Amino acid sequence: MFRHLTTIVRHCSTTVLRHQNNRYHRSTSYRHPKTPNPPSPPKPPKAPQKPQTFTFHDVTWEDPYSWMSSLQEKVAMRHMDMYMEQEEKYTEAVMSDTERLQTKLQSEMASRLNFDLSTPPVRWGPWLYYRRVEEGKQYPVLCRRLASLNEEFISHKSPSFGFDFTSGKRIEQKLLDYNQEAERFGGYAYEELSEISPDHKFLAYTMYDKDNDYFKLSVRNLNSGALCSKPHANHVSNLAWIKDGQALLYVVTDENKRPYRIYCSMIGSTDEDVFLINAADPFSGMALAWESEGIVHCILEHHQGYFYLFTDASKNGQTIDNHYLLRSPVDSSSNPRIWENVFIDSKDLVIEDVDFCKSHLVLITREGRTHGICSVALPLPDGKQAVHLQELQPYFLTLPKHVCNISPGPNYDYYSTTMRFTISSPVMPDAVVDYDCGGGGGKKWHHDGRRTKKQNSIRDYISCAKYLIEKEIVQENKLAGWGYSVGGLLVASAINCCPDLFRAAVLKVPFLDATNTLLYPILPLAATDYEEFGYPVDIDEFYAIRKISPYDNIQKDALYPAVLVSSSFNTRFGVWEAAKWVARVREQTIYDPKHPILLNLMTDIVEENRYLQCKESAMETAFLIKAMDE
Structure with a gap:
């Protein structure tokens, strides 16, 4: 009985009477130790105000x-x-109370990274170019291998589908290790431009120099792996190879980081780089190909005796909603140059983008909200009249449902009949597709969400958010x-x-x-x-x-x-x-x-x-x- 009463006292928070030596007297109750108050949340800093x-x-x-x-x-x-x-x-x-969670999340994310991760190889001439990450390294390595030897090292065994890098090392050539580039540029490697020369002998690329806040141009000899003595230029914003890889054009920016000069550098020459174009006199020594009013988008291509121009410029003074394709003979003597429509305008079928190889013209199309991709054999008929696309017997590739965007890929090999593109869909991951040739709702839709109508894009975003809630997603x-x-x-x-x-x-x-x-x-x-x-x-x-x-x-x-x-x-x-x-x-x-x-x-x-x-x-x-x- 005594033990029972004592136990009650020890677990009670109020005053009780306890029996002891046949007498009753008041006993002070036992109180639990006070739980320490939780620490007050950290207070955000206040920035000085200088109106x-x-x-x-x-x-x-x-x-x-x-x-x-x-x-x-x-x-x-x-x-x-x-x-x-x-x-x-x-x-x-x-965020201190999430440190363990962050560590766990980071560990799980890192563990899911494939250490043999490789970009899809890009075929150019006899080579397959790709980037892959080696185990324990932070940055990728640019590599290539001969396409003729590639099939020997393709694995179809789980879990290492794809190229067997371990066995295939003897046919792989490492061109540039970006982990070594990171040592040159402040501990990390950030590349903006990268172009292989057409003769596959040189790599021109730009790396970001954090200390000086500009991109630095370097050219590397792919046979020896050594950096070329020139060109070495800073503030480079664009580059392109000419003369089959014997010379490199590059653009430099001014103090406001706007392009203002184009230089030409002869690879292997000790001569100074030639200054070609100055923004102060951009038309000096150049021939005018096409001119339009206002800011428009245009792409100029040269193919088998014709210039092709893909643009969204106004027609007859009227703003149009989509792009269209024009062409003009290279040897045209007219001044200004006369451009002719390739296709008859269609309200239903819209051409979103174009790409050329030696034997085919590839068109990315949209009909309503349905996207497609097709190829047309080249050369096109010589007649001066525009034609309907169907008259050229286009071959349309069968695509999955719900494709919402198609983007052309890095199609470097002009002589290849295989074209690469990427398809996007809200119900599937992005897919890179190699297409053997054998987004949005158009210009008006985009313009309805910019400038004085930019508020429309914000309303659309809010509507999508509310839709997710209303549908209990x-x-x-x-x-x-x-x-x-x-x-x-x-x-x-x-x-x-x-x-x-x-x-x-x-x-x-x-x-x-x-x-x-x-x-x-x-x-x-x-x-x-x-x-x-x-x-x-x-x-x-x-x-x-x-x-x-x-x-x-x-x-x-x-x-x-x-x-x-x-x-x-x-x-x-x-x-x-x-x-x-x-x-x-x-x-x-x-x-x-x-x-x-x-x-x-x-x-x-x-x-x-x-x-x-x-x-x-x-x-x-x-x-x-x-x-x-x-």
Whole structure:
């Protein structure tokens, strides 16, 4: 009985009477030790505000964080460095409880990477070119092997379908190891351009030099593996081989990173590279092939005595919705050159793209929402009259259902009858297809989502998000958005419009400050950027830009979803865009530690580094899981 009463006392939190020595007396109850209070959530840093007033088209606005983009002001950049350190510590603190999850995710992602991973081989002449990753290496190796010996080393045994690299090493030639290139360029390798010479003797390529913020041109001898003594050029934005590989053309940019000169370098020569074209006098020594008004898209091809021009230029002063194909004899003496239509215009069948080989013309087509690809034998009839496509007896390739986009691949071999292309579908992975020749809704559809109509693309995105919820494909409080670069503007604008629609979002190197960037570009912008978002000098387009700019349309006193914004110290990605948006969202919206706004700073370029890709993907996934569980 005594033991029973004692036990009760020990497990009771109130005062009880206990029997002892035939007397009753009051006993103080036992109390559980106090559970320690959970640590308070980390507080986000506050960026210094240094308001600056701007006025344009009689519209005046104040930007408290414009100092973040003052790259030439040393004081501002010191403040920026200090602020970035605070952001980095805050993100680490918020994500500290996901470290084990991130490690596990990264490990699982890395374990699923095939260490014999190879790109599909590209046939060019007698060689098959491809890139593959060796076990334990972060970057790929550019290789080639003779096509005539390839079949001997094809394995059909599970799990190593494809080329048997272990046995096939004796026929493989390594051309460039990007792991070694990483040692030359600050610990990582980021290649922008890569071209094999037509005689298969040289490789011209550009690597990003992070310390100097430009792409450096190198030419490598594929027989010896050594770098050629010239050309060695910086600020290179484009290149092309001529004279069957004896010479290389390359384009260099000015201080604003805009192309402005073309040089020619004779391989093996000790002469200085020849300066061909200057942007100040671009037509010097050149013959005009075609001219149009306004900004249009065009591709010029040369094939068996004809120039072919694929363009979306206006016809007879009327804007058209799609591309069309023209041709003109090379030896035409008319001035200006006369161009003739190849096909009769069709309202039903639209030509999306064209590609040429020696024996065939390949057309990527669209009929309504149905995409197709067909080949037409060359040469085309000599008659000057345009014809219907069906009159040329096109051969259409049978495709899977639900194909939403077809893109031409790297078809280097002009003499091959095999053409490569990629098909995309929402119900299947992208597929690379080799086609033996033997996206979107057209130009108007695209134009309805740009410039003064850019808001339409944001509405479409929101409609798709709501559709997923309405059809119960995703739970109402479990929807996340993800946007990269300009896609980051889309997602951020959708959040501004409907902050309660999303539970979380990931914005990678996003474009968020459209007004200031288009008005006062710090990094050089191309004409295509203004064609997409609008020219702020036009008052209507200026107002449209202001309306879609995520930085200028943050809802005050609203609860925003949890957002992870990733950017880079590398100014090529404009880290201030992300920093300004993060600071203003925190300033103007409701603070909730369960809805953190994080700025993740990437110090390296991750596109070509599989380890960094896994690390970034693991962090993003862990962030989304954490946000859904809060």
